[in-house]
Amino acid sequence: MKTKYIIYTALALLVAYLVYNKFFSKAAKESAAAQAGGKSGKKKNGPVNVNIMIVKDTAVNNIIDVTGSIDANEKVSLVSQTAGNITGIYFNEGSKVQKGQLLVKVYNQDLEASLQQNQYQVTLAKQVEYRNKVLLQKEAISQEEYDTSLTSLNSLKAAADVIKAQIARTEIRAPFSGTIGLRNVSPGSYLSPAAPIAQLVNIDPAKITFSVPERYLTILGVGSKIRFNTESSRENFTGTVYAIEPSIDVNSRTITVRAKAPNPKGLLTAGSFAKINLTLDQIPKTILLPTEAVIPDLKSSIVYVAHNGVAVSRPVKTDLRTDTRIQIIDGLKPGDSVVVSGLIQMRPKVPLKINKVIK
Structure with missing residues (x-):
């Protein structure tokens, strides 16, 4: 019986020694401190891998996308006068x-x-x-x-x-x-x-009616070219503006425009919906960035610029947008290095590691 107690006591002392050596000894504390310091340093001081784009002046067409409707060139309901x-x-x-x-x-x-x-x-x-x-x-x-x-x-x-x-x-x-x-x-x-007999339609050429914002009134005129497509055809069509409404809609602040498009094959149908691509003018020198590089802010928009190895936030003013790019009209100059990836981790003065330079 006495021997049994001695064995239990020895086992308890052995377990206590192992626990102490694992968690409370000087070596264990130093190891834990080293690990904590390593993680903290990596999170705080480790550079973020990014791609940057060198800003340069680019020529761009001022293009807007609007919707419109296709109408017949002439359309009448035939009736009798007697x-x-x-x-x-x-x-x-x-x-x-x-x-x-x-x-x-x-x-x-x-x-x-x-x-x-x-x-x-x-x-x-x-x-x-x-x-x-x-x-x-x-x-x-x-x-x-x-x-x-x-x-x-x-x-x-x-x-x-x-x-x-x-x-x-x-x-x-x-x-x-x-x-x-x-x-x-x-x-x-x-x-x-006046009883309706039938409807007579002439849709060659077809008329395309659409509205554009008031701001484009000064650069849109008779002779401007449009490109458009419809749901019923995979072909791309072209047209020419021939008439502009002389007054602006006071509710929408838009102006109604009408263009004509040749339709020799009869692919355009009156009443169809048109997706219109309107080229207004060309801007010879401007700055374009990928849309994801511009971060919306409360008052404006910001981009991050690589300067002396760290990220610097820069407020910018934007204007025209396309599906993939956005025009910067103020806040950047040619030669600036704009961060275009890793933006989720961006903060002012975050150290950067540049993987790729886009020119």
Whole structure:
């Protein structure tokens, strides 16, 4: 029993010695201090690996991206000016028609008969007027009698013009060349005035209508070029500005612009949505940085510049933006070394280790 207690006591002393030697001895304390000092020094004093870009002047096109809509060059809903039964339809839905082509005819036989009757009367009145003219020259009749025959002839001619105008109203013709849409009438049906017959569209060239901010009014003009694309086609299209609204929208502070684009293949459809790339002018000398190098701040924006091996924050003013770059108009000069990577770790006076220089 006594031997058992001696063994337990010896084991307890051995465990106590091992614990002391591991955590509380002088060597253990020195090792822990060295490790802590190493970590602290690495976090505080270790340089950050970065890439830098040498600032230089660059020429850049002043391009803005806006959205707009595609409209037909000419578009009209065909209607009749007179009432009557349709006696003929002379177009196919979705077909091309030429200006002046007869599209629909309304019953007009009564008018044709009236015109024919009038022509007989005109012929007779011409003969009477001619005879009276000869007699007047021979002084066989008075001037009054001749004037009466001449007035009768002119009245009949005027009546003929009225009948011809009424007949013209019974014929619906294409006011311009284009593509005709779906018809809303059938042969034999009764056509009322202003009832829609079909829609006629001319979309070559196509009109592109869009709005731009007021600030670009002075550098945008007739003749400016645009590039655009649509959801329905993978092709890129070009157009030319031909008209600008003379007043600015007071709510959006934008101005409406309209351009024309050739559409010989019919790939552009009226009502489509257009994504427009508008080139306004070219800036010959300016500074462009990658967008990720510019850090938004409360009052402005900042970049970090490498100077004497450490990071220095520099407030900058920005202007134009693209998908990948941003224009710096103040705060940098050519030759500055701007940090373009490792920005999460950037702080003023952080030591830097430059891995790559972008020129």
